[in-house]
Amino acid sequence: MRYTLRQLEVFLAAAHTENITRAADTLAMSQSAASSALKDLEQQFSIQLFDRIGKRLQLNELGRALRPRAQALLDQAAQLEQGFRQNNRVGDLKVGATLTVGNYLAVDIMTEFMQRYPDSRVDLTVANTAAIGQRVLNFDLDVGLIEGELHHPDLEINRWCEDELLLFCRPDHPFVALETLSTEHLLEAQWILRESGSGTRQAFDRAMHDLLPKLDIRLELQHTEAIKRAVEKSLGIGCLSRIALEAELETGRIVELKAPERDFTRYFYSILHRQKYRSEGIARWLELCESFAQQTETSD
CATH class of the missing domain: 3.40.190.10 (Periplasmic binding protein-like II)
Known part of the structure; x- marks a missing residue:
């Protein structure tokens, strides 16, 4: 294999921050080490993943096409590492929710999730539908729970609660x-x-x-x-x-x-990037959302 997971981490961090120095900071690396890792990745395959605009790195067409696959591969690697550790953690989650869902449903779901899986952590972001959708598209969030209607070819959108x-x-x-x-x-x-x-x-x-x-x-x-x-x-x-x-x-x-x-x-929807690796944590979270929806319908 001609690339490393570390190179993929640098590629994804640079895609997110659009700056190699900030990418290095997020990975606790030196700027030179991060720059070398990205340069080596591109040179190994004689490709260019970014357009350089001053100090800004902007994904080009090839970079945008490869980003979801690189993210999915890193997600699977993290899941494999968890398996090697042989523990029962389902992993940490980054969840986004719109205002009504975030304030009145997501916190209860998050509480139940962390009670079931006490070694896991859930980071909850509350914003409007457009912002949550964009963060899921950028892989900043693992899953979104939204109340507005959203359409994007790269998003898997499922109705989960009335x-x-x-x-x-x-x-x-x-x-x-x-x-x-x-x-x-x-x-x-x-x-x-x-x-x-x-x-x-x-x-x-x-x-x-x-x-x-x-x-x-x-x-x-x-x-x-x-x-x-x-x-x-x-x-x-x-x-x-x-x-x-x-x-x-x-x-x-x-x-x-x-x-x-x-x-x-109206309906609430769950959204995921179509190329997002479905980790055990994501699967358990979505199951819990469905369970809460069924409880709500029963109580009504």
């Missing part, structure tokens, strides 16, 4: 006296919503597609807690996931509103 958005308001809002909200009521309302591009907003816009140009959207906020507080302060009515509103509904701080003519059903 969710429902709820309309809600303060207990003393005039709409509380209504059994259901008509189209006229929806147009009359002042809305406090998630920002455009979020998974929650995508689902809301789909349910209200024919009314969107006429809606009175008073505030667009990035965080669910901010939306709940704004509704409690009588700034308008909101729309969030049921799982994000359970505590407030139980205490009576907010009240659910019904609009039966609108479909607020």
Whole structure:
């Protein structure tokens, strides 16, 4: 074999950081050692993996094509090393989740995972759908859990959990006296919503597609807690996931509103890079996600 795993590590680190010095730092190597490893890899095969732009290294077409395969090979090597150690660790995981999933589901799944596999560590990143998708594509995350719709040929996207958005308001809002909200009521309302591009907003816009140009959207906020507080302060009515509103509904701080003519059903999705090596840890994590989804459906 004419290449080493260390050379592949340098190649992948340089692809991620776009700088050989930063790549060396992430691998605890000297800059000269990292530079030599990358140079030797390219010279051995008479290839060029990067376009050099000053000190910046930008993957060229060949580098982009080989990156997923190199990453998968290193992942398999790490799994093999774990097997040689003959222990029961399933390995560490880097998981990304969007806001609703991250705040109200992923932490519970992570807790259960670490209780089952106490020697494993889970790093959780919470961001919007686009950011999580990009980090999975860059192999910065092993798996993503998203609530928005995403399409990319390099991503494997699987539906794993059903969710429902709820309309809600303060207990003393005039709409509380209504059994259901008509189209006229929806147009009359002042809305406090998630920002455009979020998974929650995508689902809301789909349910209200024919009314969107006429809606009175008073505030667009990035965080669910901010939306709940704004509704409690009588700034308008909101729309969030049921799982994000359970505590407030139980205490009576907010009240659910019904609009039966609108479909607020949506789904959560797991995403992985198609060329990502499916380690034992990834397999166990996805199984646990499915288990949580089944428990949620049973409790409903």
